[in-house]
Amino acid sequence: MTLLRYSLRSIAGVKVRFALTTLAVIVGVALTVGVLISTDGLRASLNDLSGKIYEKYDFTVRAASDVGDRNEGVPLLPPELADEIASTDGVEAVAGLAQEFNVVAIDGDGNAIEPGVGRQLGFGWPESEVLSTIYVYDDGISRQPVGPDEFAIDHFTGRENGFIIGQRYDVATPGGTFDFELVGYLYFIDPETRVTLQIVAWDMPTARQLLHDGGGYDLIHGKLSPGASFEEVVAAIGGRLGPDIEVISQQENINESNQEFASNINLLRNLLLAFAVIVLIISGFITYNTFTLVMGQRIRELGLLRVLGAERRQIAQVVAVEALLVGIVATILGLGLGIGVAFGIRGALDSSGAHLPDSDLIIGGWTIVAAVVIGIGVTMVTATWPALQARRVTPMVALADDPEIDPFNRRRALIVGSAVGVVGLILLLVGLLAGLSTSQIVIPLGVGALLMLLGVNIVAPALARPMSLILGWPADRLFSINGRLARLNAARNPRRTATTASALMIGLAMVSLVTVLGTSFKQTLNDQLKDSVEADWLVCSGGCNNAEGALS
Amino acid sequence: MSDASTLATETTAAARAVEAVKVYGSGETEVRALDGVDITFERGKFTAIMGPSGSGKSTLMHCMAALDNLTGGQAFIGDTDLSSLTDKELTMLRRDRVGFIFQAFNLVPTLNAIENITLPMDLARREPDQEWVDSVIATVGLQDRLTHRPNELSGGQQQRVAVSRALASQPEIIFADEPTGNLDSRSGNDVLKFMREAVDDLGQTIVMVTHDAKAASFADRTVFLADGLLQGEMLNPTADQILDYMKILQVGQFVKGIPEGATMEEVLEYMKDLDD
Numbered sequence: 001m002t003l004l005r006y007s008l009r010s011i012a013g014v015k016v017r018f019a020l021t022t023l024a025v026i027v028g029v030a031l032t033v034g035v036l037i038s039t040d041g042l043r044a045s046l047n048d049l050s051g052k053i054y055e056k057y058d059f060t061v062r063a064a065s066d067v068g069d070r071n072e073g074v075p076l077l078p079p080e081l082a083d084e085i086a087s088t089d090g091v092e093a094v095a096g097l098a099q100e101f102n103v104v105a106i107d108g109d110g111n112a113i114e115p116g117v118g119r120q121l122g123f124g125w126p127e128s129e130v131l132s133t134i135y136v137y138d139d140g141i142s143r144q145p146v147g148p149d150e151f152a153i154d155h156f157t158g159r160e161n162g163f164i165i166g167q168r169y170d171v172a173t174p175g176g177t178f179d180f181e182l183v184g185y186l187y188f189i190d191p192e193t194r195v196t197l198q199i200v201a202w203d204m205p206t207a208r209q210l211l212h213d214g215g216g217y218d219l220i221h222g223k224l225s226p227g228a229s230f231e232e233v234v235a236a237i238g239g240r241l242g243p244d245i246e247v248i249s250q251q252e253n254i255n256e257s258n259q260e261f262a263s264n265i266n267l268l269r270n271l272l273l274a275f276a277v278i279v280l281i282i283s284g285f286i287t288y289n290t291f292t293l294v295m296g297q298r299i300r301e302l303g304l305l306r307v308l309g310a311e312r313r314q315i316a317q318v319v320a321v322e323a324l325l326v327g328i329v330a331t332i333l334g335l336g337l338g339i340g341v342a343f344g345i346r347g348a349l350d351s352s353g354a355h356l357p358d359s360d361l362i363i364g365g366w367t368i369v370a371a372v373v374i375g376i377g378v379t380m381v382t383a384t385w386p387a388l389q390a391r392r393v394t395p396m397v398a399l400a401d402d403p404e405i406d407p408f409n410r411r412r413a414l415i416v417g418s419a420v421g422v423v424g425l426i427l428l429l430v431g432l433l434a435g436l437s438t439s440q441i442v443i444p445l446g447v448g449a450l451l452m453l454l455g456v457n458i459v460a461p462a463l464a465r466p467m468s469l470i471l472g473w474p475a476d477r478l479f480s481i482n483g484r485l486a487r488l489n490a491a492r493n494p495r496r497t498a499t500t501a502s503a504l505m506i507g508l509a510m511v512s513l514v515t516v517l518g519t520s521f522k523q524t525l526n527d528q529l530k531d532s533v534e535a536d537w538l539v540c541s542g543g544c545n546n547a548e549g550a551l552s
Numbered sequence: 553m554s555d556a557s558t559l560a561t562e563t564t565a566a567a568r569a570v571e572a573v574k575v576y577g578s579g580e581t582e583v584r585a586l587d588g589v590d591i592t593f594e595r596g597k598f599t600a601i602m603g604p605s606g607s608g609k610s611t612l613m614h615c616m617a618a619l620d621n622l623t624g625g626q627a628f629i630g631d632t633d634l635s636s637l638t639d640k641e642l643t644m645l646r647r648d649r650v651g652f653i654f655q656a657f658n659l660v661p662t663l664n665a666i667e668n669i670t671l672p673m674d675l676a677r678r679e680p681d682q683e684w685v686d687s688v689i690a691t692v693g694l695q696d697r698l699t700h701r702p703n704e705l706s707g708g709q710q711q712r713v714a715v716s717r718a719l720a721s722q723p724e725i726i727f728a729d730e731p732t733g734n735l736d737s738r739s740g741n742d743v744l745k746f747m748r749e750a751v752d753d754l755g756q757t758i759v760m761v762t763h764d765a766k767a768a769s770f771a772d773r774t775v776f777l778a779d780g781l782l783q784g785e786m787l788n789p790t791a792d793q794i795l796d797y798m799k800i801l802q803v804g805q806f807v808k809g810i811p812e813g814a815t816m817e818e819v820l821e822y823m824k825d826l827d828d
Contacts, residue, residue, distance in 0.1 A: 002663065002667055002670070002674035006663060009662035009663070013662055301660055301661070304658050305660070305671075306643070307646065308646070308647065308652070308671055308717075309644070309646045309647020309648070309675045309676060310647075310675045312643075314675065395619040395620075395646070396614065396619055398654075398658060399614070399654070399729075
């Protein structure tokens with residue numbers, strides 16, 4: 001008990017240092033937790049959305065999966081097929097679907113609507129009400145477009161861009177730019193949900209004409225009669241389908257959609273987690289340095305405990321308990337703060353234009369496990385070495401004039417530190433130059449960077465004495481006795497000087513990291529644009545954003 | 553105290569050293585801090601070890617108290633040969649059988665007085681004998697200071713806490729390293745009196761290293777060490793007698809002309825001439 005009390009009071013004795021250390025771990029835990037909670041929530045609400053999108057369709061007929069990329073365009077289904085399927089036994093209703101991306105509405109000032117993060121979709125209003133996923137927005141004046149001269153627009157886009165019902169607007173379509181009368185606002189699935197889409201809709205014949213040059217449907221959705229089974233209907237219509245056409249069930253639709261959402265979410269999650277991992281590595285360094293420093297300051301006390309009969313195990317326990325306490329506090333606060341981070345991520349997504357369905361706050365079991373493993377794990381792992389050093393404290397340390405467990409070995413620090421650093425550098429170069437794929441590159445780069453950081457950390461004390469003597473020279477000259485004291489004091493205990501300096505080093509590394517990342521992102525975007533644009537001129541509607549760089 | 557009488561009547565030594573050798577460094581820089589010391593500390597006695605700086609007195613104490621290892625020879629606590637023990641066993645021995653008092657008090661700054669006093673027993677996960685601890689605290693007069701941290705106590709009070717800590721676990725032997733070195737003479741006197749009482753009333757065995765003749769005069773027996781060798785001993789000496797003997801030891805090291813095998817009286821006579 002006294003040892004626990006000793007640990008607690010020792011922590012209290014260097015409150016600020018431990019508070020900052022804990023804060024570093026808290027931030028790492030909170031980021032991880034926030035990312036996991038928000039992506040879990042996102043996944044749930046998108047899965048929910050998949051369910052809603054496909055809830056009406058018992059089956060879907062489409063071009064077979066092996067015929068081209070769905071995003072690039074696959075053969076259309078002939079309209080007669082829809083009629084044939086509709087007349088099959090067990091089919092209650094069918095609705096062909098015609099849609100095309102990059103259909104752009106032009107507002108009253110003649111500006112094209114910016115795509116933002118979403119896609120701009122042109123859509124044919126389904127001819128079967130029971131199979132429609134778009135609805136007239138209930139504002140009293142909106143109605144469904146009918147005939148070749150009318151269109152509707154989703155109410156988010158419409159209201160944000162000042163589209164007034166009853167006025168005429170130009171819409172750019174694959175078939176050319178024409179003007180139509182806006183007869184109403186519409187919504188997709190749910191009036192409050194916006195899945196980054198901007199939707200323009202006409203009645204089906206108009207849409208097919210504009211989007212598919214009078215051709216057929218992209219998909220045909222169907223609804224089964226009460227009591228009919230999917231298998232029977234597939235068997236019945238199977239014979240009429242060509243080899244390039246397939247029928248999938250509602251569940252397959254939902255699964256595919258969920259999978260597509262999941263891969264996007266995973267991409268987002270991994271990107272965000274990468275930041276969390278960087279923060280965690282940095283908190284690891286900070287906790288390591290703190291425990292090393294604090295243990296060094298208390299070495300005489302630990303020696304005294306050894307004199308009075310503390311076993312090596314108990315001394316290591318003192319350090320371990322302190323790490324555990326920091327870890328527990330960091331885990332609990334990190335979990336709490338993580339919920340806030342999750343709201344922040346959600347808010348950032350919403351403000352980028354997506355209005356996702358509200359989802360409950362999902363704190364999954366894995367999220368809590370991750371928080372505990374990370375919060376306690378990072379502190380315990382990084383405190384292991386200081387704890388092992390503490391084990392080596394002898395009783396005589398308590399009686400020594402200038403106690404040090406492990407007299408600093410300059411040569412060894414230089415050799416070991418340089419070796420670790422060089423291995424890190426080699427890994428970095430391998431990662432950069434070996435022409436690996438993006439996913440393969442992560443490991444050598446990450447481990448390489450980590451090893452280089454470690455190497456510098458090990459070498460630092462060996463350089464601290466000469467560096468402080470050289471760098472301290474002006475202070476020595478300028479500030480007489482104070483300067484001299486500062487210079488010699490910094491050189492006296494190179495380990496302490498190096499530990500303090502490495503906290504700053506890590507801070508600087510963090511700042512450079514963020515700066516380099518930001519600049520690289522920008523450069524990459526510019527390069528991609530440059531690669532994709534080979535023209536001398538670029539005509540943009542409503543501003544070219546960053547596209548100017550593509551030409552220069 | 554019933555323990556006191558039984559301890560006192562046992563005949564085996566509380567601690568002893570046989571041909572104890574301690575060498576620091578090697579080659580050119582070799583220092584023989586102990587050069588073959590034979591000594592026995594009796595149970596229930598207060599023994600002082602004296603000697604000039606560098607005589608090896610602290611080294612002897614550290615090696616006998618299981619804080620440091622001998623290079624050669626043996627050290628015993630009771631019948632236990634320290635050189636035969638593992639690090640863990642040495643730890644247990646320090647915890648259960650030895651008490652310590654240091655010059656620099658060596659209290660844990662974050663623990664209060666009573667927590668410091670019971671620390672060795674806490675480390676051993678042993679319930680302190682409350683009655684005994686209370687009586688020790690009452691003897692040294694710390695009742696009102698138990699919840700104070702070391703930095704809230706005077707030097708004398710801190711050393712009384714350290715004395716209480718050493719006594720509280722009723723060890724077989726207490727080693728004290730210059731216990732009055734950092735104290736003013738009055739506080740030092742108090743501490744020495746407590747140690748004397750612990751021996752007389754409680755039957756405690758105490759070995760104290762000191763270079764203060766006044767402190768050594770509280771002991772039953774004073775042994776003298778110089779150059780890593782035992783030079784002699786005195787039973788129940790006064791401070792003045794000790795000072796005189798110390799002079800011989802110090803002077804003898806560099807003054808030639810004292811005839812080999814001179815008696816103490818002859819040496820004192822010789823020194824009187826020097827003073828004149």
